[in-house]
Amino acid sequence: MKYKVSLQKCDSYDIKEVDKAIEALLEPLGGMSKFIKKNDKVLIKPNMLSCKEPERAATTHPSVIEAVVKKCFEAGASEVWVGDSPPAIFGRTEDFWNKTGFAKATEAAGGKMLCFEKDEKANIAFKVFGKGITASVIKKVFDADVVISLSKMKTHNLTRITGAVKNHFGFIPGFSKALWHKKFTKVDEFSAFVTELAKSLPVKLHIMDGVEAMDLQGPASGRVKRNNILIASESPVAVDFGFCKVVGLKPETVPIIKYCQRINWGPNSFNDVEFVGTDIEDCLVKGYIVPPAPPVYLIPDFVLEFIRKLIWTGPNLKNNKCVKCGRCKNICPAKAIGITSSGAEFDRTKCISCFCCMEVCPLEAIEMKASPLMAIILKLRNVRNILSRNKKNE
Numbered sequence: 001m002k003y004k005v006s007l008q009k010c011d012s013y014d015i016k017e018v019d020k021a022i023e024a025l026l027e028p029l030g031g032m033s034k035f036i037k038k039n040d041k042v043l044i045k046p047n048m049l050s051c052k053e054p055e056r057a058a059t060t061h062p063s064v065i066e067a068v069v070k071k072c073f074e075a076g077a078s079e080v081w082v083g084d085s086p087p088a089i090f091g092r093t094e095d096f097w098n099k100t101g102f103a104k105a106t107e108a109a110g111g112k113m114l115c116f117e118k119d120e121k122a123n124i125a126f127k128v129f130g131k132g133i134t135a136s137v138i139k140k141v142f143d144a145d146v147v148i149s150l151s152k153m154k155t156h157n158l159t160r161i162t163g164a165v166k167n168h169f170g171f172i173p174g175f176s177k178a179l180w181h182k183k184f185t186k187v188d189e190f191s192a193f194v195t196e197l198a199k200s201l202p203v204k205l206h207i208m209d210g211v212e213a214m215d216l217q218g219p220a221s222g223r224v225k226r227n228n229i230l231i232a233s234e235s236p237v238a239v240d241f242g243f244c245k246v247v248g249l250k251p252e253t254v255p256i257i258k259y260c261q262r263i264n265w266g267p268n269s270f271n272d273v274e275f276v277g278t279d280i281e282d283c284l285v286k287g288y289i290v291p292p293a294p295p296v297y298l299i300p301d302f303v304l305e306f307i308r309k310l311i312w313t314g315p316n317l318k319n320n321k322c323v324k325c326g327r328c329k330n331i332c333p334a335k336a337i338g339i340t341s342s343g344a345e346f347d348r349t350k351c352i353s354c355f356c357c358m359e360v361c362p363l364e365a366i367e368m369k370a371s372p373l374m375a376i377i378l379k380l381r382n383v384r385n386i387l388s389r390n391k392k393n394e
Contacts, residue, residue: 003238006277013063022067028276038076043144047152048084057214057224062101069109082106083114085173126196137171153210155218162219164206164236168198181354182333191255221364237266247288316369328357
């Protein structure tokens with residue numbers, strides 16, 4: 001089976017250009033009218049990770065939201081809601097809506113903002129590695145006639161990338177996300193959980209905003225990287241394959257995609273993907289840096305117990321940036337953070353390296369740190385990858 005992935009170049013967030021780009025992006029997939037019928041009620045789920053301005057590239061850009069909401073109404077939708085649930089809401093949800101530009105964009109297009117934390121909840125059941133799981137998500141995802149995901153092209157220190165599949169994690173409200181991080185502490189377990197959750201939700205269309213992306217230490221405090229690309233598909237896995245293709249990343253090295261391949265959900269390789277729209281060669285970008293998958297996650301538990309003190313990755317406080325707001329402490333599922341006169345302190349014996357603290361820090365005062373031995377391993381692997389790429393290009 002071939003999965004159709006539409007690519008479209010977009011050189012700015014000017015609303016007129018984005019509107020044309022979204023129209024061209026969806027045309028090879030049948031247009032918005034393929035997904036939305038007259039009087040349909042639509043729920044749009046962007047990425048609203050943190051309370052940051054659009055130019056920080058931590059959230060879906062408001063121009064993309066505005067353009068998609070407009071397309072929904074043009075296709076006949078009677079109502080369009082836009083909402084997401086960040087890992088931790090401190091203060092008013094409206095502050096997030098305003099700072100990210102979501103509220104203004106949604107209102108301009110005629111839509112309504114939806115507070116996931118206040119919406120009714122619904123339980124869904126699925127299995128992760130054969131074990132039954134019940135998770136609570138917002139009920140509106142099942143009440144809507146059509147659900148559309150607007151993910152952001154970003155990296156992630158745990159799962160390597162934050163893509164279309166992982167965007168479904170936001171349907172779980174607020175602090176509950178941290179509890180699932182605590183339950184599934186290993187990257188393969190967490191990836192399986194996110195994937196099975198995504199499979200259980202009725203999302204019909206997936207669009208990724210990569211006009212301005214984020215690389216290095218994402219998903220909240222990385223570097224803004226202009227990739228000038230929009231990606232869309234009916235399959236979230238296929239969108240993530242498009243992400244990998246554009247930035248030169250092997251899909252099987254992404255834990256979430258690796259699990260999708262294991263359960264045969266979505267494409268298994270690029271041979272299963274049909275790229276349409278802008279020619280793929282015109283969409284490739286250089287210099288997009290993805291965090292390596294820490295090899296510690298591949299080590300068996302009984303071995304890991306002996307070497308945990310030597311090989312680890314975890315959060316580290318940057319000098320003179322912490323304002324002791326306590327957000328990292330409140331979100332930490334492992335209760336591994338304390339706030340002292342010097343700022344946040346991390347208990348390495350409790351830390352599960354989920355990096356939730358990095359996601360909620362308003363001043364990007366937290367970075368990923370590796371132990372000396374781990375740093376050597378990562379550098380050696382990076383050298384190996386560079387030599388491998390150079391050999392391939394010869």
